[in-house]
Amino acid sequence: MSFISFALLAQAAKTGVEDAGKAASEAASEAASEAANETANQTRRILTEITGFKVIQALFILGVAYVTIKTADWFVIWLSERVAKESRLRIVQFQPFARTFVMTLTVITLMNLFLKLSQENVLAVTGTVAVALGFAFKDYASSVIAGIIGLFEAPYRVGDRIEIADEYGEVISYGLRGIRLRTPADNVVTVPHNHIWTNSVSNANMGELEAQVVTDFFLAHEADAGLVKQILYRIAHTSKFTHLGLPIVVIMEDKSWGSLFHLKCYPLDARDEFAFKTDLTVRAKKIFAKHSLPYPRRFELGADDA
Amino acid sequence: MATIVGQLRDWLVKERPFRMERLEKDAAQTSDVEASLSALPPEVSQNLTALIDELPSHPSDVEAIQETLSTAVARWKKNPAATNNSLTIVGSPVSAVARILAEGLADWSDDNDLSINLLDWIDRPAEPTEISSKLQKILGSDDAEAGSTMAIIPNLSWCFLRTAEGLNGIDYLRDSLLSDRRKFWVIGSGQVGFQYLNCILKLQAHCGEVLQLPRLSSEQLKVWLMPIIEAVNIRLDEDSIQERLQHFGAEHLKSSSFGTMTDLLDELNTSFKARLRNLKEAILPVQQDHDSSSNGGFQWKDYFERLADLSDGVSTVALQLFVASIYYEKVDEDTKDELQEAVDTTDETLEDYVDLDPPPMHRIIAKLPKLPTLPHLEQNDLYILYSLLVHGDLTIAALAQSLGEEQQNVNDSIQIMRGKGVIEQQADSIKVNPMHYPRLKRRLASNNFIIDSPS
Numbered sequence: 001m002s003f004i005s006f007a008l009l010a011q012a013a014k015t016g017v018e019d020a021g022k023a024a025s026e027a028a029s030e031a032a033s034e035a036a037n038e039t040a041n042q043t044r045r046i047l048t049e050i051t052g053f054k055v056i057q058a059l060f061i062l063g064v065a066y067v068t069i070k071t072a073d074w075f076v077i078w079l080s081e082r083v084a085k086e087s088r089l090r091i092v093q094f095q096p097f098a099r100t101f102v103m104t105l106t107v108i109t110l111m112n113l114f115l116k117l118s119q120e121n122v123l124a125v126t127g128t129v130a131v132a133l134g135f136a137f138k139d140y141a142s143s144v145i146a147g148i149i150g151l152f153e154a155p156y157r158v159g160d161r162i163e164i165a166d167e168y169g170e171v172i173s174y175g176l177r178g179i180r181l182r183t184p185a186d187n188v189v190t191v192p193h194n195h196i197w198t199n200s201v202s203n204a205n206m207g208e209l210e211a212q213v214v215t216d217f218f219l220a221h222e223a224d225a226g227l228v229k230q231i232l233y234r235i236a237h238t239s240k241f242t243h244l245g246l247p248i249v250v251i252m253e254d255k256s257w258g259s260l261f262h263l264k265c266y267p268l269d270a271r272d273e274f275a276f277k278t279d280l281t282v283r284a285k286k287i288f289a290k291h292s293l294p295y296p297r298r299f300e301l302g303a304d305d306a
Numbered sequence: 307m308a309t310i311v312g313q314l315r316d317w318l319v320k321e322r323p324f325r326m327e328r329l330e331k332d333a334a335q336t337s338d339v340e341a342s343l344s345a346l347p348p349e350v351s352q353n354l355t356a357l358i359d360e361l362p363s364h365p366s367d368v369e370a371i372q373e374t375l376s377t378a379v380a381r382w383k384k385n386p387a388a389t390n391n392s393l394t395i396v397g398s399p400v401s402a403v404a405r406i407l408a409e410g411l412a413d414w415s416d417d418n419d420l421s422i423n424l425l426d427w428i429d430r431p432a433e434p435t436e437i438s439s440k441l442q443k444i445l446g447s448d449d450a451e452a453g454s455t456m457a458i459i460p461n462l463s464w465c466f467l468r469t470a471e472g473l474n475g476i477d478y479l480r481d482s483l484l485s486d487r488r489k490f491w492v493i494g495s496g497q498v499g500f501q502y503l504n505c506i507l508k509l510q511a512h513c514g515e516v517l518q519l520p521r522l523s524s525e526q527l528k529v530w531l532m533p534i535i536e537a538v539n540i541r542l543d544e545d546s547i548q549e550r551l552q553h554f555g556a557e558h559l560k561s562s563s564f565g566t567m568t569d570l571l572d573e574l575n576t577s578f579k580a581r582l583r584n585l586k587e588a589i590l591p592v593q594q595d596h597d598s599s600s601n602g603g604f605q606w607k608d609y610f611e612r613l614a615d616l617s618d619g620v621s622t623v624a625l626q627l628f629v630a631s632i633y634y635e636k637v638d639e640d641t642k643d644e645l646q647e648a649v650d651t652t653d654e655t656l657e658d659y660v661d662l663d664p665p666p667m668h669r670i671i672a673k674l675p676k677l678p679t680l681p682h683l684e685q686n687d688l689y690i691l692y693s694l695l696v697h698g699d700l701t702i703a704a705l706a707q708s709l710g711e712e713q714q715n716v717n718d719s720i721q722i723m724r725g726k727g728v729i730e731q732q733a734d735s736i737k738v739n740p741m742h743y744p745r746l747k748r749r750l751a752s753n754n755f756i757i758d759s760p761s
Contacts, residue, residue: 209754234470237506240689240709244505244756268754269685279710287470 050114058110065106072098073173080159089159089207096151096158096174103176139194143177146193150174155201161211161270163202165191170271184274204270210243211270215280217261220294225252225259227291232263235284241267241276258296315408318428318460337727338630338678338741346634350538350670357534358629363406364530364621367519371395371410374517375492379420379456382490390514392483392491394462397519398620399496399695400740404460406519407494411458423447423457423489430464430697430704434472437465441475445482455489462495463698466503468708476503483512498695498757505756521619524611530621531610531628535672540632542606543671575615613675618747622740630741631675636668680745681726690719691728691738691746692755699737 073095080091111117115125134141156162156179160171167189169181178192195201205211219228229250236248246266253260263284267276288295343351362368374393381389395410397403425444431437445457459465465475483491493513495503500516503509510516522530534540617624683691693708694700702720706713720736723729728746730739738746750757 231470234473238468238470238473238708240468240693243754244502245754272685283470283710 054113058113061106061109061113065102068102069099072102089157089209092158093207096147099174099176100148100151139192140177142194142197143192146196147174147176147178150193150196153196154207155196156203157207159205159270160207161204161273163204165189165195165199167191209270210246210266211273212264212266213273213276213280215263215277217263217281217284217288218258218296219261219288220258220296221254223259223293224291228252228259228261228288228293231287231291232261232284235280235287236263236265239276239279239283241269241272241279243268314424314458314460315405315412318402318404318408337730337739339626342630342632346632346670347668350634354534354538354629354632357537358625361530361534361625363409364522364526366522366526367397367406367621368410368413370517370520371407372414374515375410375414378515379490386487391487391489392493392512392514394493394495394500394510394513394516395519396495396497396500396516398622398743399498399698400738400743401496401519401620401622403494403496403519403698407458407460407492411492419454420456420490421454423455425457425459425465427460427464430467432701432703434467434469434704434707435474437467437472437475438478441465441478445479446486457489457491459491459493461698462493462503463499463696466499466697467704468502468693468696469710472708473507476507476509480507480509480512483514496695496698498692499697501756501758502696522614522617522621522624523619524607524614527614527617527621527624528606528610531625532606535606538670540670540672542609543633543635543673544605609672609675616675616677616744618744620740620743623743626741627675627677628672631672633671633673634668635671677745678727678741680742680749681728683723683728683749687719687723687728688750688753688755690716690723692750692757694729694736694738695743695746695750695757699735701734702736703734705736 076092076095076098080088083091111125115121117125150156151174156164156171158171158174161169162171162181164181167181167183169183169189171179172182172188173180178190181189181191183189217228217232229252232250233248236242237244242248243266248263248265251262251264253262263280265280267273343355346354378390378393382391395403395407397406423445425441431440445459459479462476462479465479466473479493497518500509613624613627617627689709690705693705697704697708700708702717703713705720706716709716720729720731724731724736728739728742729736747757
């Protein structure tokens with residue numbers, strides 16, 4: 001009797017467990033289905049009906065935005081080249097602001113076109129976008145945010161001469177994700193804005209037109225230091241590029257291999273930096289040769305100072 | 307002394323007409339001045355050119371030089387060892403300062419018994435390294451007695467070239483000015499060149515007295531030019547001037563080039579100054595002369611005020627703007643009647659107003675003076691133009707040397723700017739077109755060049 005009872009009980013229990021499992025599975029399936037439905041409903045609530053006309057509208061908006069950005073870029077650069085040089089960099093600073101403004105306006109217009117932007121929906125979209133960006137585009141988002149902050153903090157601006165990510169050059173463009181530098185070799189290097197979070201940026205002119213140029217001259221110990229100094233001042237004073245309203249300084253360092261002279265002065269236009277350096281060097285070498293000023297000999301260059 | 311200085315002006319004009327004569331222009335390019343002169347009948351044009359060539363430097367410049375010189379020399383003669391022994395006369399870089407200086411010294415020298423040690427150059431030596439030794443040879447003579455000699459350097463810009471070795475001549479002068487007190491030094495210099503030398507060599511600290519030639523006012527310009535206007539019988543074309551003034555802004559706004567935007571700003575500035583003056587005259591009880599604009603029309607007084615504003619008070623610029631504003635106009639029947647009415651109210655005859663022979667009747671009129679538009683200039687062009695203003699005038703070889711560039715490259719840029727009318731060239735010598743100077747000065751000043759700030 002007891003065995004039969006036990007068997008019946010066991011059978012009942014087994015059936016109960018199976019039923020319970022089935023019920024749980026069904027419940028889970030229902031929940032998933034409900035969630036999917038809910039998501040679909042939410043998506044339906046957020047998304048408007050995508051029609052061919054709307055797609056054409058969106059393409060048109062993108063086209064207009066592209067043309068506006070290019071026109072704004074052209075106009076700002078055109079205007080900056082035609083105003084007094086002292087105002088050039090101030091005008092160029094409008095370029096990133098204009099670009100950001102147009103892009104923001106375009107994104108809002110497109111969202112308005114394809115999404116029903118109620119308060120709830122905005123929150124839902126923002127959350128979803130934040131999660132998506134957090135995982136898939138975190139570096140991109142980081143660069144964009146750094147770019148927006150950079151507009152106001154201004155570690156670099158268009159027209160500045162900066163050293164960043166082992167590259168030196170003039171900032172020629174300030175985009176949404178990064179900047180473009182023109183190097184002395186005339187290469188264009190793109191550096192993302194998020195570089196500024198953790199790395200240093202060396203800016204030579206910080207929005208000013210003038211950037212100091214340091215030109216080094218290497219001469220032997222026997223060279224008359226007084227004469228060299230006099231020649232270097234005269235070279236700087238007579239260069240067509242020199243900004244005569246700013247200080248000109250000659251600094252000398254004595255090294256084991258000879259004498260190192262730094263000629264520090266400013267060009268009239270920071271864009272002439274490399275031409276200025278070349279002009280100073282070429283003309284100084286000509287005068288050094290006339291005065292037979294000796295250069296350090298190659299084998300004397302010490303490893304510590306070279 | 308009087309003989310030497312008296313001949314100096316004529317000699318300079320004869321030897322360097324391109325630099326010294328007031329209307330000497332680039333023969334290969336047609337300027338506004340030449341276009342204006344060529345539109346006149348040949349005899350009128352020749353008469354006008356002759357009158358302008360004979361026109362002495364403005365009396366205010368001559369008087370300023372003579373007064374300052376008399377005071378400075380008298381002080382130096384009393385105590386040659388202790389007082390300033392030099393006078394530097396600084397004029398506009400587009401004016402022939404050597405000519406003004408010579409005219410200023412010509413009358414003054416009659417009353418003085420100083421012997422002259424004249425730097426009789428008409429140009430800078432071709433080799434800049436030789437400037438110093440050549441200066442020493444002419445000006446460094448040891449036989450002068452204290453208080454008896456005057457050393458005259460008509461144009462300081464011939465004593466230097468902006469190269470590493472081209473400033474040795476200025477080094478020599480800088481040392482001589484203070485050390486050689488037996489002589490009194492009179493130096494003429496362009497304003498931009500003097501400012502440059504002062505900036506890099508602190509030249510002014512070594513020059514005793516510096517006389518900046520004053521800006522000419524509208525009244526001074528009127529006194530200076532009225533004899534020519536009366537001699538050639540030039541009438542003011544009030545109608546076209548009024549019309550042009552009223553439509554000036556609209557004309558320029560319609561135009562798309564940036565050069566005309568700058569013109570518009572300049573024009574607005576000039577108009578604003580004129581209105582401010584009129585307002586001041588209306589509020590303050592000032593004495594009005596018969597030629598004033600109290601009747602609301604545009605009169606010679608307004609014309610010269612505009613000329614003074616546009617030229618920044620520089621005589622050479624004002625003179626060229628004046629000539630460029632002259633036209634030869636056919637008189638139609640309506641105008642003839644109007645003229646007859648005007649003549650009836652005066653003692654003059656119609657023949658005084660217009661040229662009756664040959665028919666049809668013509669008259670010489672002055673329209674609104676205007677500055678030419680400064681064409682688009684690259685940064686490299688600005689370097690060239692600044693160098694020209696520092697030196698006054700240069701040969702192409704010297705300019706290339708000064709810029710540290712190949713002569714061929716410099717010549718390419720020169721010919722392009724010559725075509726635009728910014729630069730004038732005769733033989734190998736080049737200079738800035740004086741009519742472009744006021745706008746060019748403002749452009750250079752706003753681009754960090756050491757030049758007088760915009761007025």
